[in-house]
Amino acid sequence: MQLYRKALAIPGLRTLLVLIFFARLPGTAAGMVLTLHVAVSMGRGYGAAGTVGALATIGIAAGAPVMGRVIDRYGLRRMLVITTIGEATFWVVARFLSYPLLLACAFFGGFLVVPAMSIGRQAIAAIVPPDLRRTGYSMDTVSTEMSFMVGPAAAVLVATQFSTQTAMLVMAGGLVLVGLLLYVVDPAVRSAEEKSAEQVPRRSWLTPRLVGVLIVGAGAVFILGGTEVAIVAHMQELDALAWTGVVMAVWSAGSAVGGLVYGALRRSMPQVLLMAGLGALTLPIGLAGEWWVLMLALVPAAVLCAPTVATTAEEVARLAPPAVRGVATGLQSSAFTLGQAAGAPAVGFVVDHASPAWGFAVAGLGGLVIAAVAGLLSVRRRDLAEVPA
Template identity: 40%
Template sequence: MSFRKYQKVLAIPRVLPATLFMFVAGLPLTIMTLTLSLHVLNEMGRSYFDAGVVATATALGFAVGSPLLGRKIDSHGLRPVVAVSGTISTVAWLGLPLASYPVYVCLAFIAGVFTVPTGSLARQFVASLVPEDQRRPAYSLNMMLMELGFVIAPATGILLITSYSATATIVGIGVWRAISYIVLYKLNWPTRSLDEAAQKIQRVRPKLRTWMSGPLLSAMFVSAAALFVLYGTELALIAVLRSNGEIAFTGYVIAAMSVASITGGFVHGIVRRSWSQARLALAMSLLLLPVALFDQVWWWLMLALLPTNLLCTPTLAAGSEAVAKLAPSDVRGEVMGLHDSAYRIGQTLSAPLVGFAIDSLSPAMGFVAAASGGLVLIGMAALCNLWISTPKTLASKRHRS
């Protein structure tokens, strides 16, 4: 194993600048919900329920907007979408600090809908710039940077909020994103490869039934399962450390989890063969189950979480690779947007269900709930794949006979 696979990918024209730029442009999005919620709590003086409503509105906005903007990119290209949605999103962000609570909720939803999805767009750039046989290290690198972003941005965001205010941080996020849109508009990286663009003389969008296959829908469910497990794990971790009076060690445990995830992603990108997305997600879920037995001391818990976190980035990278392979170039933006929505759905489902297990049973049972939810979604992915693929298989057999 060596760095050679990564070197080959980064040597492809425009891959390195596109990867680094999308990483930097997407950093504020990792603290978007946190900042909006703290503004409601601190500056508005409202309740945690009100903050939760804002978080839900933002998540729904992202879930709706990602496939919608992806579809518009497929139809009209990158620049018109960045120009229109970037303007609306920037106005919404800059208007948030001035709004009353009902308007604030609406603006949070609008900001989510029209925020250009950095993650799905980065994955789309990889699919258009990188040959299929080199995408695994490219997506592994993409996910390693995303994991690094989740380490850097929240700590920086909390520092800015405590040093200044959530209001100032909201304005800063709006300005950061506005600058990102301007740069993205100017650079205008391709969303299709040269061969795909040459083959597509008349752009007629194919119907949903022609591209929403069983394997593609299955990959979406597995992606949702991965995010369910990851966010449920973080929630259970905080609950356990808080109940033990060891909340001060949260940073150490999360740092170790992130290092393990990045390490696993690096290995995934350079090995000759790796597991499939479903197999990685299944192993990640199963390895989380015994963590509930190691909830007595923070460093036991940290060590117990390392195996499942080693598979975090590989699972996400394998999901991106699978979706890119299954998505036709004519609807790649929409498919990548749906993939982004699958992540959001998994994240959104995880918080209340794992939280219910923590409140009803024990903090440690949060890990079991997170793993169980992941296993249920993986099972649904398998059933969905079988259910959709079987009629086509039977029809093919009848046709041959």
């Protein structure tokens, strides 16, 4: 625990972790609010809700590096003004829109999302020294797990006890509050030494190795998104749907424990190795024949979830120059978003046409394939480095 004590003693880190936890909540609740509004309140069904969610997801993936570029060139506060006003306006207006209009606006609502996760990773890289970044990012990943445990549950509570229109209004208010807090605190996204860093050509930092890191990040979230779908389907097949919340909580807790343990290590583990382990441990989960066996089978893979995501953030901060850290972390957010967008429907398709067990197998196999691709990119990078100029 010595590394955690050192990290938490860094001025501003505790405040940053608490602030970013609350800043993430609207983003974690957004998908649930949109799904319930379209599928239930508008009566359009879950397919229509998924289409709106897909367009919003594409918008988030496209907007993250753009907002990162704005931070790099003009500073955090200017970006916050743009995204806070834009996203809050979307949620205020969206509750009055018909389905076709909501479909048309979903992309822009996603494009203007306040990039709380990206801001948190940039701020950690700015205030935490390199030897403690693994610990800092591990705490950030655990905080993310907690945000995803609270945000969707709060969205369901407000939407069911009041209405989805009320939930949308709460979303707008929450986003304004988050934007104001971030604007006032204005966490540093570059250290004092990094503020004078000059812009560098993209080809000098967007290397095959960094692309491999982003691919691994997308692969990790591909597994997580697919596993979530497979869990629900498997629990339904076992006629134990009522216990799904318990299984999900244990799964999240296992990931959080893995993140805490990883943050206490003195040395980083190879990212590709973590990814391969996550994929391999996910493959056989669907063989569980009882819900409690499924819950226990999820734990080994869950322990590697947070470390794989944390080491992605650590590698991006190490490989990307300070002058382009906003774009780099934005690309990381895009990779996570696209991984989630691919994992859930891919595994859902397999579950619909085969079985939940095959859903886990596809999620794990996808992770192994992605780990192999990232490993090849890393080898290619080393080969290029060995060639004389």
